[in-house]
Amino acid sequence: MITELxxxxxxxxxxxxxQMATPQKLLLAVIVSAVIVTAITGRNVGEDxxxxxxxxxxxxxxxxxxxxxxxxxxxxxxxxxxxxxxxISLSHAQSAGKKxxxxxxxxxxxxxxxxxxVDCVEMIGDSVDELSxxxxxxxxxxVSSGGSxxxxxxxxxxxxTWASAALTDDDTCLDGFQGIDGEIKSEVKQWMTKxxxxxxxxxxxxxxxxxxxxxxxxxxx
Numbered sequence: 001m002i003t004e005l006x007x008x009x010x011x012x013x014x015x016x017x018x019q020m021a022t023p024q025k026l027l028l029a030v031i032v033s034a035v036i037v038t039a040i041t042g043r044n045v046g047e048d049x050x051x052x053x054x055x056x057x058x059x060x061x062x063x064x065x066x067x068x069x070x071x072x073x074x075x076x077x078x079x080x081x082x083x084x085x086x087x088i089s090l091s092h093a094q095s096a097g098k099k100x101x102x103x104x105x106x107x108x109x110x111x112x113x114x115x116x117x118v119d120c121v122e123m124i125g126d127s128v129d130e131l132s133x134x135x136x137x138x139x140x141x142x143v144s145s146g147g148s149x150x151x152x153x154x155x156x157x158x159x160x161t162w163a164s165a166a167l168t169d170d171d172t173c174l175d176g177f178q179g180i181d182g183e184i185k186s187e188v189k190q191w192m193t194k195x196x197x198x199x200x201x202x203x204x205x206x207x208x209x210x211x212x213x214x215x216x217x218x219x220x221x
Contacts, residue, residue: 049075049076049077049078049081050063050064050067050068050075050081051064053078053081053205053208054067054201056204057200057201057204057205058197058200058201058204059197059198059200059201062197062198062201063085063201063204066085066088066198066201067081067084067085067088070084070087070088072084072087078205078208078209079138079141079209081205082138082202082205082206082208082209083135083138083139085198085201085202085205085206086131086134086135086138086163086202086205086206087135088198088202089131089163089166089195089198089199089201089202090128090131090132090135092194092195092198092199093124093127093128093131093166093170093195093199094128095191096124096191096192096194096195097121097124097125097128099187099191100117100120100121100124100188100191101121103117103184103187103188104117104118104121107184110180110182112179112180113177113180113182113184113185115176116176116177116180116185116188117184117188119172119173119176120173120176120188120192123169123170123172123173124169124170124173124192124195126165126166126169127165127166127169127170127195127199130162130163130165130166130169131162131163131166131199131202133158133162134159134162134163134166134202134206137155137158137159137162138159138206140155141155141156141209142155156206156209159206160203160206160207163199163202163203163206164203166199167196167199167200167203170192170195170196170199171196173188173192174188174189174192174193174196177189
């Protein structure tokens with residue numbers, strides 16, 4: 001009953017003035033307060049997972065910064081963390097792809113430079129495809145108690161293979177600019193280095209999933 005709200009519960013969530021309000025207002029205030037507390041608790045859990053998981057990532061500071069500002073659903077476990085990391089990598093790759101496509105249309109007459117940009121557009125396109133495949137695998141991991149260990153390991157192998165291939169494509173793009181100087185090279189290097197680093201972190205997060213059931217395991221030093 002609304003008129004029988006627990007006094008201890010009221011004291012936890014409400015100020016003395018709020019406790020003197022009507023029963024309907026009291027109930028509403030309790031609900032709102034509980035939602036706020038739940039949201040804060042969930043956020044703290046996500047932040048704890050992010051900081052502990054990023055500690056040994058390839059680029060720890062970048063890892064914490066990108067995952068802490070992740071705008072998707074609250075992260076509560078390592079599987080969701082790996083998915084978030086791949087989504088971040090995919091977003092950066094897509095953004096770099098658009099910028100590279102624009103540069104391809106305006107690049108000058110330097111044949112080597114133009115060839116490098118064209119190759120980069122192809123490489124980043126492959127990277128986007130591979131990261132999309134990685135994300136799809138992670139979303140469909142068979143981690144239930146009735147799932148097949150063999151199937152799970154096969155899925156994990158696919159995710160690791162696709163993410164590794166995406167990282168290789170990022171590096172290959174940069175390799176094409178060796179011996180070439182100029183503003184375009186500087187811009188492309190900046191874009192692709194960022195993509196490669198977040199992808200490296202994403203691959204690390206994938207590797208942290210347990211080899212048999214998708215649960216976190218202790219990283220061996």
